[in-house]
Amino acid sequence: MFLRSTVVKSAEKKLRYWKLVENYATERGTRQRVVAHLGNLENFTAVCAMMVANRLVSPESELGMLGWCGKTSLPALLGLPVESVDDHRLYRSLDAILPHKERIEEHLAGVGRGLFGREYTALLYDLTSTYFEGCAENVSKAKRGYSRDKRPDAKQVCIGVVVDWDGYPVGYEVYDGNVRDHSTVSGTLEKLRKRFGIDSPTICMDRGMVTDETLDLLRGGYRYIVSERRDRARMLLEKASADNWQVIRSDAVGLPVIEVQEVDCEGEERLILVRSAGCAMKEKGIHDRLVSRMAQDLDRLRERVERGLLVVPAKIERAVGRVQERYPGMSRWVNVEVRHSEGKAEVVWQLKEEVAQESRESEGVYLLRTNLPADSAEDVWRGYMTLTRVEATFRSGKQELRLRPVFHQKGDRVEAHILLSYIAYALLWSIEHTHRQHGGTLTGRRALDVLSGIEMGTITLRAGDGRKLEAERISTPRPEEAMVLSTLGIQLPRQPRNNRRADWQLSLIENGDKTAP
Numbered sequence: 001m002f003l004r005s006t007v008v009k010s011a012e013k014k015l016r017y018w019k020l021v022e023n024y025a026t027e028r029g030t031r032q033r034v035v036a037h038l039g040n041l042e043n044f045t046a047v048c049a050m051m052v053a054n055r056l057v058s059p060e061s062e063l064g065m066l067g068w069c070g071k072t073s074l075p076a077l078l079g080l081p082v083e084s085v086d087d088h089r090l091y092r093s094l095d096a097i098l099p100h101k102e103r104i105e106e107h108l109a110g111v112g113r114g115l116f117g118r119e120y121t122a123l124l125y126d127l128t129s130t131y132f133e134g135c136a137e138n139v140s141k142a143k144r145g146y147s148r149d150k151r152p153d154a155k156q157v158c159i160g161v162v163v164d165w166d167g168y169p170v171g172y173e174v175y176d177g178n179v180r181d182h183s184t185v186s187g188t189l190e191k192l193r194k195r196f197g198i199d200s201p202t203i204c205m206d207r208g209m210v211t212d213e214t215l216d217l218l219r220g221g222y223r224y225i226v227s228e229r230r231d232r233a234r235m236l237l238e239k240a241s242a243d244n245w246q247v248i249r250s251d252a253v254g255l256p257v258i259e260v261q262e263v264d265c266e267g268e269e270r271l272i273l274v275r276s277a278g279c280a281m282k283e284k285g286i287h288d289r290l291v292s293r294m295a296q297d298l299d300r301l302r303e304r305v306e307r308g309l310l311v312v313p314a315k316i317e318r319a320v321g322r323v324q325e326r327y328p329g330m331s332r333w334v335n336v337e338v339r340h341s342e343g344k345a346e347v348v349w350q351l352k353e354e355v356a357q358e359s360r361e362s363e364g365v366y367l368l369r370t371n372l373p374a375d376s377a378e379d380v381w382r383g384y385m386t387l388t389r390v391e392a393t394f395r396s397g398k399q400e401l402r403l404r405p406v407f408h409q410k411g412d413r414v415e416a417h418i419l420l421s422y423i424a425y426a427l428l429w430s431i432e433h434t435h436r437q438h439g440g441t442l443t444g445r446r447a448l449d450v451l452s453g454i455e456m457g458t459i460t461l462r463a464g465d466g467r468k469l470e471a472e473r474i475s476t477p478r479p480e481e482a483m484v485l486s487t488l489g490i491q492l493p494r495q496p497r498n499n500r501r502a503d504w505q506l507s508l509i510e511n512g513d514k515t516a517p
Helices: 044-057 062-069 074-078 087-116 181-195 212-218 230-237 277-306 313-326 353-361 377-385 388-400 411-437 444-451 479-488
Strands: 002-009 014-026 029-040 122-131 156-164 169-176 202-205 223-227 246-250 256-266 269-276 334-341 344-351 365-370 456-462 467-474 506-510
Touching (some): 044 062, 044 087, 044 411, 087 181, 122 388, 156 388, 156 411, 169 181, 169 411, 202 377, 212 223, 230 269, 230 353, 230 365, 269 277, 269 377, 277 353, 365 377, 388 411, 411 444, 411 479, 444 479
Parallel strands (some): 122 202
Antiparallel strands (some): 002 014, 014 029, 122 156, 223 365, 246 256, 456 467, 467 506
């Protein structure tokens, strides 16, 4: 798709109108058709800047932005008259910005190199999702799948995000809501190689992305740190020596919190076990909860069979299967039998103690696979833990920038909404990084909250003869506000010494006449 403009001349000025056009194949060759009429995109850049600023500072829907904008200084700062912005202009701007997605990504990657010295030699990749309010019938990518937002009832899209090891955004793609995590890896790596010229970076991914196909792809020219499957970690735990665990983090009383041990090599790859007390506690809680729920479901099924509410053998077997399907990771913990005696059926189950004990011993243990030759086991673990930066990116997008839920019901506008959130996240990262580079300790969100206390207002004075004097003023920063401004290298415009200075908007209006006396 591409933009095409048409100039219409009127008596007073020329107006340029824009259309979104796409090529399509026919039996007679390639033809073009108009996808959307975008209208006059004068002030298009300012409108998009306003929408990104809203997403960054006080996320609202497009309709909510209209009321918010008039209460801010943005119209004056952007040269965007409030009366010129309505919901139609906002939606047209959304339609117009999406075709520039690739150029925007490339630009932001260039900004990262130029302003912040990002080298993109180490990259993190993960997948998240955002769900829809509404049916999303006209959004082809909206599908039900594994919901990271605990909303399996709602349709969603998945978003694959690449950031560097400090969390700076490198690129993203929007996928169908039911996409398999690992199926997105090859396209993402190819995009990084072609679009950004990144050669053999170190890639870090979680276990959901890792399959035999993924590993073969990584072995074709990448450095990598990936998390392996849980069953593989359990197998290698038997090889671990009790004396070879290296404690790299302890609690206040000296008990190990994080331990690592290199247990094996497979060609050029190293296998490193990690034992985490925090993960063990979390997994134990999950296991206890799931075992309890599964036991309740099996007991309810047994009672139904005992009371004669379920008597057909085939239906009883299917009911047992449905219970096991609800707990796929835990079904191996129990042994379930359907016994038949004297025309009656009975469901009998018991916990497999040996299997439960084996799983309990491996709680909190996971396996890292890497081809980095020189890094110590501790360094590999620290590299893997940078994946938390991707999780922080997802939290910022979903909570602070309100990426979720999505209310748009058109596919292109959904993706434009995600693009605006992506740009806003890049700005949020830049604010926090610049602030901390110069001695600040605040998060990007907290820095914006502090600066929200700075206001610009118009002072109006009226004379007895009807004349009106208007002067714009910016509030004097308080100490905390001045500190944040200093770390960001921002200087507010100086207050005018004389109300008639040309670089300040000042008007004397007499009886509706804007000519000063």
